[in-house]
Amino acid sequence: MKYWRKYHPEINVDDPRYHQVSLIYSILLIMLAYFSVIGVLNVTLFDAAHIAVYDFSGFVLIAGIYFYVSRGSNFTVAGWLVTGTLIFVLLAFIHLAEGRNYSLIWVTILPPIAFFLHGPRAGAWVTGIVFAYCGWFFYEQLNRGIPGDLSLGAWLNFIEVATAQLFLFRYYERSRREAYEQLQTTSVTDPLTGLYNRLHLDVNLNTLLSSSRHKGLNLSVLLIDVDHFKKVNDEYGHLMGDRVLCAIATLLKEAVRECDFVGRWGGEEFLVVCPETDSKEAMTLANRIVESIQSQPLVEDIYATVSIGVAEASNNTNLTAEGVLHLADKSLYMAKSRGRNRAISMLSADSFDNALSNI
Numbered sequence: 001m002k003y004w005r006k007y008h009p010e011i012n013v014d015d016p017r018y019h020q021v022s023l024i025y026s027i028l029l030i031m032l033a034y035f036s037v038i039g040v041l042n043v044t045l046f047d048a049a050h051i052a053v054y055d056f057s058g059f060v061l062i063a064g065i066y067f068y069v070s071r072g073s074n075f076t077v078a079g080w081l082v083t084g085t086l087i088f089v090l091l092a093f094i095h096l097a098e099g100r101n102y103s104l105i106w107v108t109i110l111p112p113i114a115f116f117l118h119g120p121r122a123g124a125w126v127t128g129i130v131f132a133y134c135g136w137f138f139y140e141q142l143n144r145g146i147p148g149d150l151s152l153g154a155w156l157n158f159i160e161v162a163t164a165q166l167f168l169f170r171y172y173e174r175s176r177r178e179a180y181e182q183l184q185t186t187s188v189t190d191p192l193t194g195l196y197n198r199l200h201l202d203v204n205l206n207t208l209l210s211s212s213r214h215k216g217l218n219l220s221v222l223l224i225d226v227d228h229f230k231k232v233n234d235e236y237g238h239l240m241g242d243r244v245l246c247a248i249a250t251l252l253k254e255a256v257r258e259c260d261f262v263g264r265w266g267g268e269e270f271l272v273v274c275p276e277t278d279s280k281e282a283m284t285l286a287n288r289i290v291e292s293i294q295s296q297p298l299v300e301d302i303y304a305t306v307s308i309g310v311a312e313a314s315n316n317t318n319l320t321a322e323g324v325l326h327l328a329d330k331s332l333y334m335a336k337s338r339g340r341n342r343a344i345s346m347l348s349a350d351s352f353d354n355a356l357s358n359i
């Protein structure tokens with residue numbers, strides 16, 4: 001697990017920002033290491049304390065950015081802070097090197113970072129402006145003939161490589177993003193209903209649970225099972241059964257809040273994960289779902305009902321994701337046993353055994 005996940009437990013590996021955040025932390029750590037080592041060398045080996053002042057100032061600035069990033073979740077601002085600092089360092093280096101060839105090479109680390117963090121459009125702008133500035137600066141140095149080893153040939157090659165990089169990275173980042181989005185959608189989606197699939201629900205439940213604990217909030221889940229679904233298939237055929245599942249998926253999406261996660265748990269079972277919700281609020285939602293599904297034909301004249309097991313991972317219990325699903329499953333079993341078409345919430349697995357003996 002990446003060490004920075006302790007600051008941002010909500011960023012999963014399937015979150016599109018995951019690798020960007022990873023890159024932001026890597027650049028900050030590399031810059032921190034670079035400035036501290038160079039600063040110490042300048043003081044001890046090179047007897048250049050006046051330059052070390054810049055190194056240590058850079059170190060303090062980057063440590064400040066690191067502190068900001070680790071405490072917040074605005075990664076757009078964090079990305080710009082990192083890119084801005086990097087550009088500042090590169091341009092400072094170019095000026096200090098007064099147009100020598102070797103400082104040109106360093107500018108070429110900018111495009112992959114800028115395109116990856118800010119996308120094909122903003123990446124092209126940033127890279128284009130910095131490259132144009134460098135081209136102008138080196139051209140000036142060339143004209144003045146001081147004091148570097150830059151030749152017209154080297155300058156022309158820089159312009160050509162910079163232009164090629166601009167187009168190639170833009171093309172690469174655009175196709176990478178499109179492919180990523182497509183893969184992302186298919187890997188988290190159930191192909192029949194378009195809801196989240198079980199894998200994605202599993203990952204999200206774990207993440208949401210730890211983030212709820214972190215914030216001292218409750219979380220509830222609703223495990224929903226279509227009643228006597230086998231009969232629907234037997235009477236109307238499998239294709240009609242599929243359409244009923246899709247209609248239920250649509251009703252579920254309409255019933256929940258923006259922040260809730262709805263997915264297909266498997267076969268004719270669905271799962272809703274409700275962050276910041278206690279079992280009372282979850283029962284209100286569950287009863288609304290039961291009512292909405294039973295009260296209207298789902299496809300043509302086909303009606304169906306659902307049973308729902310509700311479970312809460314309250315802030316003062318140590319239920320794991322597995323534990324809360326187990327409790328929801330027991331609640332669902334109870335709802336089925338008590339005649340279906342209803343929602344039941346069990347407070348603990350112990351109460352399940354007592355309740356079962358009273359049926």
Ligand SMILES: Nc1nc2c(ncn2[C@@H]2O[C@H](COP(=O)(O)OP(=O)(O)OP(=O)(O)O)[C@@H](O)[C@H]2O)c(=O)[nH]1
Nearest residue numbers: 225226227228229230231233238239241242267268
């Ligand atoms: N059409 C369709 N049917 C499915 C799909 N996945 C599972 N099923 C059917 O769902 C039915 C589930 O049946 P059971 O587990 O016996 O449960 P049930 O008939 O719903 O009865 P209870 O759950 O006890 O109320 C089976 O007939 C499965 O074939 C699917 O993707 N499409």
